[in-house]
Amino acid sequence: MAPKISTAQRRLLKEFQELLKSPTDGIVAGPITEDNLFRWRCILEGPPGTVYENGVFEAEMDFPADYPLSPPKMKFTSEILHPNIYKDGTVCISILHPPGDDPLQYESADERWGPLQSVEKILLSVCSMLAEPNPNSPANIDAAKLWRENRDKFDEIVRAQVLKSLD
Amino acid sequence: MATFTDPLDSITDPSDWADSTFPNLSKLDSLLRCHICKDFLKAPVLTSCDHIFCSVCIRRSLESDKKCPLCHEETYESKLRKVLLLDEISTWFTRNRPELLDKHRPTANNTPEPVAALEPEKPAAPLRYESRKKRAAEDPLVECPVCSTFMSADELQTSHIDSCLANKRARPSPSRPVISSFFKKERTPQTQPEFVKKKTKITNLDPTISTNKLKEKLNYWNLPTGGTRYQMETRMKEFISMYNANLDSVNPVDDRVLINRLMKWEGTYSLSNTAGDTAEDGAQWRRRYRKEYDELIKQARANMNRINTKLDSTD
Numbered sequence: 001m002a003p004k005i006s007t008a009q010r011r012l013l014k015e016f017q018e019l020l021k022s023p024t025d026g027i028v029a030g031p032i033t034e035d036n037l038f039r040w041r042c043i044l045e046g047p048p049g050t051v052y053e054n055g056v057f058e059a060e061m062d063f064p065a066d067y068p069l070s071p072p073k074m075k076f077t078s079e080i081l082h083p084n085i086y087k088d089g090t091v092c093i094s095i096l097h098p099p100g101d102d103p104l105q106y107e108s109a110d111e112r113w114g115p116l117q118s119v120e121k122i123l124l125s126v127c128s129m130l131a132e133p134n135p136n137s138p139a140n141i142d143a144a145k146l147w148r149e150n151r152d153k154f155d156e157i158v159r160a161q162v163l164k165s166l167d
Numbered sequence: 168m169a170t171f172t173d174p175l176d177s178i179t180d181p182s183d184w185a186d187s188t189f190p191n192l193s194k195l196d197s198l199l200r201c202h203i204c205k206d207f208l209k210a211p212v213l214t215s216c217d218h219i220f221c222s223v224c225i226r227r228s229l230e231s232d233k234k235c236p237l238c239h240e241e242t243y244e245s246k247l248r249k250v251l252l253l254d255e256i257s258t259w260f261t262r263n264r265p266e267l268l269d270k271h272r273p274t275a276n277n278t279p280e281p282v283a284a285l286e287p288e289k290p291a292a293p294l295r296y297e298s299r300k301k302r303a304a305e306d307p308l309v310e311c312p313v314c315s316t317f318m319s320a321d322e323l324q325t326s327h328i329d330s331c332l333a334n335k336r337a338r339p340s341p342s343r344p345v346i347s348s349f350f351k352k353e354r355t356p357q358t359q360p361e362f363v364k365k366k367t368k369i370t371n372l373d374p375t376i377s378t379n380k381l382k383e384k385l386n387y388w389n390l391p392t393g394g395t396r397y398q399m400e401t402r403m404k405e406f407i408s409m410y411n412a413n414l415d416s417v418n419p420v421d422d423r424v425l426i427n428r429l430m431k432w433e434g435t436y437s438l439s440n441t442a443g444d445t446a447e448d449g450a451q452w453r454r455r456y457r458k459e460y461d462e463l464i465k466q467a468r469a470n471m472n473r474i475n476t477k478l479d480s481t482d
Contacts, residue, residue: 005437007204007224014205021182028459043456045463054467056460062394068203069228099232114236115203115228166464 005052007066012037014117027123037064042074042123046162047131051155052080054163059089059126061119071096072114073109074122077160082152083133083144095125177209179264187271187459198262199257202237209256210416215246222247222412230371230404242373249415251357260420363419368411372403389426405429 005013016030016037026045031037040061046052057078064070074096076089084092094111121137138144181200184193190295201208203224210222220228226244228236234241376384381399384391390406392399404430411421 002220006432009435009463010206011204014180017178017180021180025458026463029464030445030454031169041456043460043463045467056463056467066227099234110239114232114239115224116236159436166467 006038006065008063008065009037010062011068019026019120023034024120024124025133026127027120029119029123032060038065038067040072040119041077042119044123048133051158052130052162055080055158057165061122068115068117071098071117072119074126078165081140081143081146081161082130082159083135083138083140083147084129085143087149090139091126091129092137093122093129094123095122106147133136183268184271185466186273188273189266189271192267192271195260199260207261208253210412211250211251211257212247212415214242216240216242219250219253220250222415223408224410227383227405244411247415251359251417254415255356288430308443357417359398363414365414366414370416372400372406374400387433390429391397402433405432405461 012031019027019029025031026047027042029040029042032039032041042059042061042066044057044059046055046057055078057076057080059074059076059078060076061072063072073093076085076091080089086092095113095117098113099112099114134146135144135148140158143154146157170380179196181193181197184190184196189312198209200219201211201224202218203220206221207217211219212222213219214225214235216235216238218235220236225236225242225247229244233241233243294478372381372384378396378399381396381403385392385399385403388406388410390402394402406425409425409429409432411423415427
């Protein structure tokens, strides 16, 4: 008999199993320890053709007890400069926002969090966010400014971070 | 390590059929799953936009967002309709899945023709207890109109009905009562037991309810009244979802079983909130994913070298 585990835990185990069985290129993710399924570590490869290319970035995900009804939180532990990533590494992306709190409705429901989204979809969205920053809702104002006004400098910093991520 | 891999093994996936002799079953396997929990449908319900989820999953989801998670159309709990037939199909599949999977496992030295296991047994073979038992699991059982014993249609027509009519006292062979009494317990398909029909769904919790009223409500349903206001509210909400979902099941359980499940749910629910792992766990994680990590870095370095050499050659 399967041990008694919650819906959230079952669902997380299932996603973990799927990621192990059919890994997606450039993405590795799994629970950090065996006794807490609600904390994951992920590794993202910088998308090819972007300034993040060749970078290997680490991030952590914290899942709520009512997952998949509420989204996880994602935070990069590697240094990474990006207009939509806070200085502390927290990722600001529509897929991690619950459908409830968007009074301006500028993010469509499809892009936002819902129980049908998954870890894999989040990581793929973050990859495309790395490729195409959204300058309309900057989380890191300095990075957004640099990205807009001095792209060479921005790219230079990111390239240094890419090199650092490989150590 | 065992504690980690064991629950992982208990999680089923449509891809389990990939190596079987009938890989197409993965389609059925995935069709019978709920989009929210990714597990087999339990007490499935149909939304007003024609989508199907486990009753408890969609009720929990509608609690925070009154939209269908699939099509984002507005949906209300009151509009959910149970689909008992699908509940029975899903239950049947879940129960028989391990055996089905086992039967379709390719044997090591003898590759069977695909679908062979699905073909009916040779009709000429004499009916022995074993094969009858197997049939009982696969064929729908029919009731003898004379003695009300359940058996396969085949058996009823070929031998039983004659002997039964000739001698109304004819009783099933000694091995049969076990099976027939077991199946007699089953209700006619797609009906719920009487006790459920008398029950009505609990209306959703009014968020402005006073704490005293909330306690009264919890007391009424024999639920614990301990913890903070938030904990009581969460407990009540989850109980309402469980209770209402139970009424959508073809095999509903007693309220006491529900309360038991609720308490277990609360136990696992609070577990997740315990923080506490950092550096050491990180090291553990890195060890586990060493291979993947190294692979990624190797690829990245290779790409970089390629680009560098390209740049060099163009210089």
